[in-house]
Each structure stands twice: as C-alpha cells, then as structure tokens.
Amino acid sequence: xxxxxxxxxxxxxxxxxxxxxxxxxxxxxxxxxxxxxxxxxxxxxxxxxxxxxxxxxxxxxxxxxxxxxxxxxxxxxxxxxxxxxxxxxxxxxxxxxxxxxxxxxxxxxxxxxx
Amino acid sequence: xxxxxxxxxxxxxxxxxxxxxxxxxxxxxxxxxxxxxxxxxxxxxxxxxxxxxxxxxxxxxxxxxxxxxxxxxxxxxxxxxxxxxxxxxxxxxxxxxxxxxxxxxxxxxxxxx
Numbered sequence: 001x002x003x004x005x006x007x008x009x010x011x012x013x014x015x016x017x018x019x020x021x022x023x024x025x026x027x028x029x030x031x032x033x034x035x036x037x038x039x040x041x042x043x044x045x046x047x048x049x050x051x052x053x054x055x056x057x058x059x060x061x062x063x064x065x066x067x068x069x070x071x072x073x074x075x076x077x078x079x080x081x082x083x084x085x086x087x088x089x090x091x092x093x094x095x096x097x098x099x100x101x102x103x104x105x106x107x108x109x110x111x112x113x114x
Numbered sequence: 115x116x117x118x119x120x121x122x123x124x125x126x127x128x129x130x131x132x133x134x135x136x137x138x139x140x141x142x143x144x145x146x147x148x149x150x151x152x153x154x155x156x157x158x159x160x161x162x163x164x165x166x167x168x169x170x171x172x173x174x175x176x177x178x179x180x181x182x183x184x185x186x187x188x189x190x191x192x193x194x195x196x197x198x199x200x201x202x203x204x205x206x207x208x209x210x211x212x213x214x215x216x217x218x219x220x221x222x223x224x225x226x227x
Contacts, residue, residue, distance in 0.1 A: 044217040105157040
C-alpha cells in the first residue's frame, strides 16, 4: 500500500532556530501534500496544502513566512518552522491523496521548542 | 472552569460492550467521510469510510452511519476491546476528490477490562 515517510519523528530545538520536517511518498507520486498541526488533546487542524511546482496554499491564520512549505518533487514535501517559539510546540502530520479516495498519513513529528 | 471545546470528550466502556462515537460535520457539500483511530504519538489510522450517497456501511466489528439531514456521523464498535482504546476522529472531504480532509473534534474511547 501507499506509504508516506515522515522525518524526524521527534525534534527538540531552541527558541529562535528553524526546524525542517520532511514527508516523502515512497511508492506513489504525491502531487499534493496536506500539512496538519495537532495540539495536545485537540483535533488535527489543516495548516496548508502544498502542490508540486507551485506555491503552497495556507489556511486562514497560518503565517506563510513562519511555516515555509516546499514541494520540490513529486515525492517530497517539506515544512520548515522558522524562528520557532515554545507556542509552536505541537505534533505536525502530513497527508497525501494516494489513489482513489484514499489518503495516506505520515507518522507525525513531535516538535518541542525550549 | 473548563473551556468547552478545548478537550476531547471521553467515552468509557467495559470490554465486550458496544461503543457508539458521534460526530457532527460542518459542510453540507461534503461527499466523503472517514473515521480514523489515533493512538498516542502516532498518525491517524483508517478505520472505515462512507460516501454521501450511502447511509450505512459495515466493516469488521465497525459500522458507520451517516445522517445527511442533520450532518451527523456515528461509528459503532461491536464487542469493544482494550486495544480499541484510542482517540477517534471523523473527517470530511468537500465535494472534490483530492481536497484536504477536515477533521472533527474527536472522542477519546477508554475501554476497561
């Protein structure tokens, strides 16, 4: 079946630094990747949609200059959290449409900003 | 006091009971719905889906019911097991394949043996 590999699974960074999260589709082409953020005991909130070869679309209230998304190829989308602050600490999950009506999710990245 | 909506509601059941988890969705134009199970620290795991032209679909031990009139979904789990303990989310897709799933608030299912 379709697999999306997400790395890293956990990362701790200092305030003010940047962190890059990668999602790779391993056995299918992901022309679109959805990025979600999930705070503890809350639901997944859609942050943005990346499309290969074009600019990402951000949801209302998500700062595009803070959450940089790049979809450089048909198998790789990256999310960079720039100038991270403790309030950015969260669980970040990517997802790609994977044929038919299916969606494949990455395993998530736990970001802790200290 | 506790803020409404910031914490997931919890359903506590005994092993062997049937569980019913409910979800209200927002978009009357949504054409496809999925139930996911999420364990701590992991991504969502597909359970069962249903299209808007159906009102019921059954899987192994699970049944999804869709009531479009009131924009309501439910997930029924038969003979609930401790391994079913997790957070359950419904997700809806607006009327177009390949668009993002929008997730509902979620319910924590706690199964005691």
